Amino acid sequence: MDPLTLTLWVIRLAFLAALYAFLALVARAVLRDIRAASRDPAGALGRLVVVASARTPAVGSAFLLDAVATLGRDLGSSVVLEDSFASARHAVLTFRGRGWYVEDLGSTNGTLVNGEPVTGARSLGFGDEVQIGETRMRLERGIR
Amino acid sequence: MTQVDLPGFPRPVARPRELGLLLAMAGCLVLGSLSLGSTQAGGLALAQPAELAIYLGALAAMHLALVVAGRRVDEVLLPVVGLLGGIGLLLAERLPQDLVVQRVGPLTLGLASLQLIWLVLAFAVGAAAAIAVRSDRWLRLYKYTWAAFGLGLLLLTFVFGRDVNGSRLTLDVGPVSWQPSELLKVILVVFFAAYLAENRVQLADARVRVAGPLTLPPAPYLLPAALMLALALGIVVIQRDLGAALLFFSVFLCLFYLASGSKVDVVIGIVLFVAGFIVLALVFAHVRERVANWLDPWADPLGAGYQTIQALHAFARGGLLGTGLGAGLPMVDGHLPIPAVQTDFPLAALGEELGMAGVVAILACYLVVVARGLRIAAGAADDVRALLAAGLALVIGVQAIIIAGGNLKLIPLTGITLPFISYGGSSLLVNGLIVGLLLALSDRGPAPPAAPRRARRVRQDRS
Numbered sequence: 001m002d003p004l005t006l007t008l009w010v011i012r013l014a015f016l017a018a019l020y021a022f023l024a025l026v027a028r029a030v031l032r033d034i035r036a037a038s039r040d041p042a043g044a045l046g047r048l049v050v051v052a053s054a055r056t057p058a059v060g061s062a063f064l065l066d067a068v069a070t071l072g073r074d075l076g077s078s079v080v081l082e083d084s085f086a087s088a089r090h091a092v093l094t095f096r097g098r099g100w101y102v103e104d105l106g107s108t109n110g111t112l113v114n115g116e117p118v119t120g121a122r123s124l125g126f127g128d129e130v131q132i133g134e135t136r137m138r139l140e141r142g143i144r
Numbered sequence: 145m146t147q148v149d150l151p152g153f154p155r156p157v158a159r160p161r162e163l164g165l166l167l168a169m170a171g172c173l174v175l176g177s178l179s180l181g182s183t184q185a186g187g188l189a190l191a192q193p194a195e196l197a198i199y200l201g202a203l204a205a206m207h208l209a210l211v212v213a214g215r216r217v218d219e220v221l222l223p224v225v226g227l228l229g230g231i232g233l234l235l236a237e238r239l240p241q242d243l244v245v246q247r248v249g250p251l252t253l254g255l256a257s258l259q260l261i262w263l264v265l266a267f268a269v270g271a272a273a274a275i276a277v278r279s280d281r282w283l284r285l286y287k288y289t290w291a292a293f294g295l296g297l298l299l300l301t302f303v304f305g306r307d308v309n310g311s312r313l314t315l316d317v318g319p320v321s322w323q324p325s326e327l328l329k330v331i332l333v334v335f336f337a338a339y340l341a342e343n344r345v346q347l348a349d350a351r352v353r354v355a356g357p358l359t360l361p362p363a364p365y366l367l368p369a370a371l372m373l374a375l376a377l378g379i380v381v382i383q384r385d386l387g388a389a390l391l392f393f394s395v396f397l398c399l400f401y402l403a404s405g406s407k408v409d410v411v412i413g414i415v416l417f418v419a420g421f422i423v424l425a426l427v428f429a430h431v432r433e434r435v436a437n438w439l440d441p442w443a444d445p446l447g448a449g450y451q452t453i454q455a456l457h458a459f460a461r462g463g464l465l466g467t468g469l470g471a472g473l474p475m476v477d478g479h480l481p482i483p484a485v486q487t488d489f490p491l492a493a494l495g496e497e498l499g500m501a502g503v504v505a506i507l508a509c510y511l512v513v514v515a516r517g518l519r520i521a522a523g524a525a526d527d528v529r530a531l532l533a534a535g536l537a538l539v540i541g542v543q544a545i546i547i548a549g550g551n552l553k554l555i556p557l558t559g560i561t562l563p564f565i566s567y568g569g570s571s572l573l574v575n576g577l578i579v580g581l582l583l584a585l586s587d588r589g590p591a592p593p594a595a596p597r598r599a600r601r602v603r604q605d606r607s
Contacts, residue, residue, distance in 0.1 A: 008182055012468040015175040016498065019505040022168045022227060026512055029161055029220050033519070098405075114342075125344040127526030140525040 044142035045095045046126065048079060054134040056082045064142060069093045071132060072105075085109050085133030093124070093139075100124040100139060109133060154214030159207065165223035166207055170200050173230040176469060180238055183470035191470075192237050195260050199233055202264045206271045210583070213275040218520060218586040224512050225564055225579050229263050229572075231506065232565035235490055236260075238470050238497070243486055244567060255486060255567060262569045266576030273580025280585075284528050287338035294331035297324035298375075302382055325379075325388045326570040329539050330577060332392060333399070337531035339368060340403035344527060369413065372396045377420045384430055387546055387558030393417055394542050399535050403527075438556035454482045455492035455551050466499030486567040488559050491551045507548065510563070514541035520586040533585045536578045 044064035050057050057079070063069075069078040072090035081090070087107035094101050101121045104111040111118045112131040124130070129138050173196060181191035190196065203226045210217065233256065241254030253261070283290070301315050301324050315324055376393040379385050393413075401410045425431045433448065441449030441456075458481070461472060472493070482489045495503045517537020524530040540563045547566075550557035561571040 004186065007188070008179070008468060008471075011175065011179045011182055013465065015172070015179045015469070016465065016501050016505070018168075018172040018175050019227075019502065022165070022172050022223075023505055023508055023512075025165055025168050026220060026224060029165065030512065030515065030519075033220075037523070125341060125527045126530070127341055127528050138526070141523075 046100055046142050047140050048093075048130070048137040049140055050135065050137050051129060052134070052136040053081075054083045054085075056080075057135075062140075065093060065095070067095045070105075071130075072107075079137075081132060081135050083133035083135050086135065090132050091118070091130070093130075094121075100126075102130060107132075154212075156211050157214045157216055159211055159219050162207060162210075162219035162222055165220065166203060166226065169203075169223045169227045169230070172227060173200070173234070176231070176234050180234055180469040183468055184238075191234070192256065195233065195237065195256060199230060199260060199263060202267050206267045209271045210274060215275070215584075216588045217274060217583040218516055221513065221516050221579055221582060221586075224509050224516075225575075228506065228509050228564035229266075231494065232490065232567075233259055233263060234469060235493060235565065236486065236567060239486055239493070258569075259567050259572075262572040265569075266572040268576075269573055270576040270580035270583070273577055274583035277581060277584035280528055280532065283334050283532070284338040284341075287335050290331050291335040294328045294335070297328055297331075298379075298383075300324065305383075323568070323570040325383070325385065326574040329388075329391065329395070329543075330536070330574060330581075333395065333532065333535035333539060336368070336372075336396060336399050337528055337535055340399055341527035341531055344403050369396075369400065369409075373413070373416060373420065376417065377424060381424065381428060385559070386431070386434060386556065387543075387550075387560030390546055390558065391539070391543055391560060395535060395538050398538050398542075399531055402521075402531060402534055434556045434558075438553065441553070451483055451489070452553055452557060455489050456553060458482060458489075458492040458496040459552065462496040462499045464499050465501055466495075466497050469497050472496035484559075487561060488547070488557075488566070489551055490562050490565045490567075491548050494565075495551075506565070507544070510541055510544040513537060516586075517541075517582055520582060523588075524585065529585050533582060536582055536585075540575065540578060 045067060046065045048063045048065060048069075050059050050061050053059055057063075063079050066078065070089065070092050071077055071079045071081060071086075072088050073081055073083070073086050074088040077089070087105070087109070089105050090107040091102055091104050091111045094103070100123070102111065102113060102118055102124050103121045104118045109132075113122055113124065114129055115131070124139050126139055126141050129136050131137075174190070177190045177193070177196050178188070181189040184191060203222070206222065210222075236256040236259040239255055241256060244255045244258060246253050246258055305315055315322060372393065376389040376396075379389040379392070397410050397413045400413065401407070421431075425435055436443070437448045437452065441452040443449060445453055458472070461467060466472070482492055485493050491503065491506070494506065498505075514537050517533055517540075520537075521530040521532075521534040524533055543560055543563050546555065546558060547560050547562050549555040561568050563575045564572070
């Protein structure tokens with residue numbers, strides 16, 4: 001075999017080998033990323049990000065949610081709303097297996113989801129906005 | 145040393161993983177260029193070193209732009225997409241340059257120069273989208289406007305489009321011809337992500353019982369689904385574009401499944417599409433031809449089946465390791481054996497020169513793009529972003545599957561592009577936009593503050 005053909009052979013196979021070496025590096029980076037995500041403590045089931053509010057909580061603050069989260073003026077609530085249009089025990093968010101639900105607890109002024117009043121248990125998607133009095137909060141996925 | 149923050153400027157964020165992968169990718173492309181150049185020149189030489197340098201420079205510029213912008217976005221997508229684009233560039237350099245010629249003033253640009261220009265523009269679009277898109281608000285608020293815009297584009301093509309190879313896809317605007325259906329895929333994903341996320345509640349809860357265990361989603365869901373089916377089949381009839389129809393409908397079904405989690409609906413959707421397609425195949429001759437051609441291209445080996453048969457021969461010549469870049473595809477009677485190789489059959493050309501090993505590596509790159517897209521979707525803060533990321537990544541993945549399957553005679557051949565590799569301005573620009581949007585969606589927000597350092601103990605010197 002003449003040297004040129006041999007060189008071409010070597011370069012060609014080196015190119016293919018380099019492609020696979022690159023893919024191996026990519027696979028390592030992807031796997032490391034997935035492992036890091038699974039090592040992290042499991043994120044909360046969801047969080048409420050305050051979009052608009054009367055006084056407190058401040059706009060931009062976020063609450064990590066447990067499976068049951070109560071909202072209202074009552075100081076024992078999971079999310080305490082300092083809002084004169086909110087009832088003491090206003091609404092409750094519950095995580096039931098696959099998704100979040102919101103229920104109004106017979107409040108005076110009612111609860112809105114994306115501008116519509118809540119009756120009974122209403123399913124909540126991530127990205128939906130819950131409004132209580134002058135406070136608007138967006139449900140987001142927990143940090144992972 | 146403390147970093148000084150200039151007001152109005154974000155703090156740069158180093159992206160070491162992306163840099164490492166980009167360097168590895170550059171190494172790959174230099175070897176590929178060496179392989180092609182040496183085969184062509186008959187001695188050690190790089191093929192078109194200037195073009196390679198410009199291409200790598202564009203990637204480095206995009207990396208730098210992301211570093212300076214200071215957003216913590218995905219670090220794997222850019223190198224993988226860069227490798228695909230680079231292989232496409234090598235292929236364009238390897239093919240005869242007069243396949244596509246465009247005159248710009250005094251310059252006459254051939255295939256590789258045009259491909260390079262489009263690639264650089266695509267990365268510019270991608271970088272701009274990755275840096276500028278901060279919120280999905282304007283995407284979700286104006287979803288009906290987007291949908292109307294997309295349908296308007298489609299109508300424009302129906303009416304004013306030019307027929308190329310029997311499909312009405314191309315719209316001429318001045319000297320530039322472009323394909324609106326490329327942009328339409330992004331617009332449709334945006335619309336359906338916003339629509340499905342907004343109405344997800346009804347999709348999961350209020351199902352209408354039809355018979356026994358069979359339930360269907362309520363009207364607000366069936367309506368867009370039926371519309372989508374009609375649109376897909378309409379594209380087949382009027383535009384004669386099987387590929388786009390298949391792509392739109394499969395991505396829609398994937399998004400529908402992600403939003404509803406209902407396998408029954410997906411099966412029903414597939415059955416309806418197949419049934420509609422069979423009816424169309426019975427009624428319209430051009431659909432029937434495509435199917436017949438797929439089932440038996442040897443019935444008309446020099447006419448309709450020519451392209452497919454030549455592609456199969458190319459794959460066979462390539463074998464496991466290929467003939468090497470630049471060593472395949474001998475000219476037959478002064479023209480290339482596979483017509484439209486640069487747009488519809490790049491995988492066949494690569495299969496010949498890089499062999500099965502190369503094709504598998506390329507398909508693995510698309511798999512990585514889809515995997516990263518789904519990972520970004522899983523980490524997204526809300527449903528719109530999740531569906532958007534999944535949909536955009538699937539557009540690239542499904543498109544690669546459809547055209548790769550067509551090249552290999554696994555499914556009927558359709559004239560859509562192999563993302564990032566095929567020649568074509570609209571396709572490259574839109575794919576650049578998709579990568580940019582995926583990067584923007586993968587933003588993990590500002591870095592959490594570093595753990596507080598322990599106060600350093602001061603050692604006291606006793607003298």
